[in-house]
Amino acid sequence: MQSLLILVPLVCLMLFNLPWKRGVGQAVSFGAGLAFLAAQAAAALWAMLSGGEPFADPLAGFLVFKTSADGLTWVMLLTIAVVAASSLAVSRAAFTDEKDRFYFANLLFVSVIGMNGAALSGDLFTLYVFFEAASVASFILIAFRRGMAGLEGAFKYLVMSTVATVLMLTGVGFFMLAGAGTSFAEVRAACLQSAHPEFARVGGLAFMAGLFIKGGMVPFHGWLPDAYGTAPGPVSVLLAGIVTKATGVYGLIRLTGSVLPMMPEVQTLLMTLGIVSIYAGALAAIGQSDYKRMLAYSSISQVGYIVLALGCRTPLALAGAVFHLLNHAVFKSLLFSNAAAVESRLGHNDMNRMGGLQAQMPWSSLSAVIGLLSTAGIPPLGGFWSKVIILLALWQAGFHAAAVLALAASLLTLAYFLSMQRRVFFAKGTETGSAVTEAGAAYLWPQLALAGLTAAIGIGFPFVYRFLLTPIQQLLW
Amino acid sequence: MNLAGIPFFDACGIAGALLLAAGLYYLLVTSNLIRAMIALELMIKGVTLFLILAGRVTGRQDLAQALVITLIIIEVVIMVVAGGLVLGVFRNTRSVGSRQIRNLKG
Amino acid sequence: MTVDLILLGLLVLAALWAVLSVRLMMSVIGLAAVSVAVSLLMFRLDAPYAAMFELSVCAGLISVIFFVAISFTKRLTAEDIRTHRKERLRKTVWLPFLLAGLAILLVARLKSPGFAPAPDPGGDVRTLLWGGRHLDLIGQIVTLLAGAFGVVVLFKEKNR
Known part of the structure; x- marks a missing residue:
């Protein structure tokens, strides 16, 4: 079944663009997209619950695809489907032009194929190829409206992403010098028993440096707020919710969790970068007045938790990292959908010119509260549990200082989010009593569904732990 | 094969590293979008040479060539998209040269 | 061997040409020359298919993309040269030397296998x-x- 997750959207994409009669492709793309993403989510859930795929690959004898899937892959596929579906739903309202919607749906498909391929690949170079497919789609999507800010944000992302891929390929070259091919298994073997272990080590560091840039870790985060902040609403949902996570952060989890062996200096590097990202992101978020830029800095801060957990490198920490990635995807796409809804009604993102939207947009306000409480780690929402697991893993492994620092940063998170909620919705301000109306259903439903999901993950935590996180703990070697 | 005391393969490795360094330098020095594209190209050239060299040294030319062919295709797509972005910037401001990309080094 | 020596020299000169010339068009020509040199080096390193791709796609197609992009901005040439001169002097001129030194040190440090050619061409x-x-x-x-x-x-x- 694995190859279908790449081939079906590819075939759909080609079918949409055949020279049909006017409007047929446009009409079909939205429904087909939602149907495919729902099927993907269902397949991933099935695989997690039953421990096997719903059906065997019908193309197995025909194509020699070297895909591989494990617990982490299924979690990624589920997350990709959820976020992409929300982004597609929001795009329905955000783009008024029929043609724009069609191009958006096409590029979203490209992006989904890229992320699915990356999640299913068992080879470092194939990982790079699919990352590029997803990234190229993102460059175009950020510049979708062809305004100056979007074009600049896209170009900056393009430059940083290309530098990152150069670093990753340098890593691949060093792995080859160490005597390996490019598949995970070969690289792992080369790290353990190579004639030249120093090459494998340099290769691992170079590849990791590239992933740091792609994931937006703090010394390399310059492109991220511009890209998120300047992209159109549904694009920033997709980008912040999943694209940078499924490229940079997923790559880091794979590389440190199941490819590279334990290297003390790498663990120290990851933990340091994690802590620095958590604090730098949170402090920068406090100073922002642009809603979307603030969310972007908050993203940097949350990714810091994931990297911190990866630095700990115990089975529990790995499960916590993956769980936090899932939670982060849910609540960040919720908050970015919220930002898109507010932007669609007001036409700007400046929080100083908002205020008092509570009366006019009560449902948006409610979903924003749920999203921010989950981000700040308030029980019983999903974000609480993943932070608890990460902190617990850090404490168990003896990194007490890191655990305390990470816990303290939660207060900062709560601080900037409450300030945001006050400035946008609760406090009296420019918009008090204005004629703004609640955002339309296409904006509200994804938000409410995601809010329900983050609550469900939190309440059903024992279930989630058993089916999602237990298999992941066995990945570490 | 020796070149002034340095083995040929080592010399190729150094040349690849020089290309990387030249590209990075150019990227940091310039604020012109087209020059930034040239800088990226130089870096990609460096890594291409390095991959082929790694394949030659370890006797995996087939693998190295397969990787490089894929890399070249992707490189072209990225440059086309970058060209499209530069064109868009030009249409917006009628100038590419004087426009600073702020915080590019972030 | 002489051919290799000439190719490597050409590569380094072309890269310097691309980086140091103030005129954008000259930079692009330098880049195309780098492409050609890399491609010929690939032939010398027994990678003919990749070399063909590099020669046709990079030296050909990508140069065309650059020429088209430059032709859109032609009338800005004088302004571009002025700003580039200023920036180049103001910013880190020492950086390439530092990086090149680091690269050479790295290669020297990692030289232990001596980069011997593999007996089997693969x-x-x-x-x-x-x-x-x-x-x-x-x-x-x-x-x-x-x-x-x-x-x-x-x-x-x-x-x-």
Whole structure:
């Protein structure tokens, strides 16, 4: 079944663009997209619950695809489907032009194929190829409206992403010098028993440096707020919710969790970068007045938790990292959908010119509260549990200082989010009593569904732990 | 094969590293979008040479060539998209040269 | 060997030419020369298929992309040269020397295997690409599709 997750959207994409009669492709793309993403989510859930795929690959004898899937892959596929579906739903309202919607749906498909391929690949170079497919789609999507800010944000992302891929390929070259091919298994073997272990080590560091840039870790985060902040609403949902996570952060989890062996200096590097990202992101978020830029800095801060957990490198920490990635995807796409809804009604993102939207947009306000409480780690929402697991893993492994620092940063998170909620919705301000109306259903439903999901993950935590996180703990070697 | 005391393969490795360094330098020095594209190209050239060299040294030319062919295709797509972005910037401001990309080094 | 020496010298000179020339067009020509030199080096390193790709696609197609991009901004040439001169002097001129030194040190430090040529020239790239790396090919197709959408979306005349 694995190859279908790449081939079906590819075939759909080609079918949409055949020279049909006017409007047929446009009409079909939205429904087909939602149907495919729902099927993907269902397949991933099935695989997690039953421990096997719903059906065997019908193309197995025909194509020699070297895909591989494990617990982490299924979690990624589920997350990709959820976020992409929300982004597609929001795009329905955000783009008024029929043609724009069609191009958006096409590029979203490209992006989904890229992320699915990356999640299913068992080879470092194939990982790079699919990352590029997803990234190229993102460059175009950020510049979708062809305004100056979007074009600049896209170009900056393009430059940083290309530098990152150069670093990753340098890593691949060093792995080859160490005597390996490019598949995970070969690289792992080369790290353990190579004639030249120093090459494998340099290769691992170079590849990791590239992933740091792609994931937006703090010394390399310059492109991220511009890209998120300047992209159109549904694009920033997709980008912040999943694209940078499924490229940079997923790559880091794979590389440190199941490819590279334990290297003390790498663990120290990851933990340091994690802590620095958590604090730098949170402090920068406090100073922002642009809603979307603030969310972007908050993203940097949350990714810091994931990297911190990866630095700990115990089975529990790995499960916590993956769980936090899932939670982060849910609540960040919720908050970015919220930002898109507010932007669609007001036409700007400046929080100083908002205020008092509570009366006019009560449902948006409610979903924003749920999203921010989950981000700040308030029980019983999903974000609480993943932070608890990460902190617990850090404490168990003896990194007490890191655990305390990470816990303290939660207060900062709560601080900037409450300030945001006050400035946008609760406090009296420019918009008090204005004629703004609640955002339309296409904006509200994804938000409410995601809010329900983050609550469900939190309440059903024992279930989630058993089916999602237990298999992941066995990945570490 | 020796070149002034340095083995040929080592010399190729150094040349690849020089290309990387030249590209990075150019990227940091310039604020012109087209020059930034040239800088990226130089870096990609460096890594291409390095991959082929790694394949030659370890006797995996087939693998190295397969990787490089894929890399070249992707490189072209990225440059086309970058060209499209530069064109868009030009249409917006009628100038590419004087426009600073702020915080590019972030 | 002399051929290799000339090629490496050409490569380094072309790279310096691309980086140091103040005129944008000269930079692009330098880049094309780098491409040609890298491609010929690939022939010398027993990678003919990759070399053909590099020569046709990079030295050819990408140079065309650059020429088109420059032709749009032609009338800014004088201004560009002025700003570039200023920036180049103001910013880190020492950086390339530092990086080159670091690179050479790194290579020297890692030289332990001495980069000996492998006795076995390896398998055929066509067999590997079509037989073992299907997923890469699919990835290429997807990326090309993304590029096609990029052309459609980005090159469209702005109508708002």
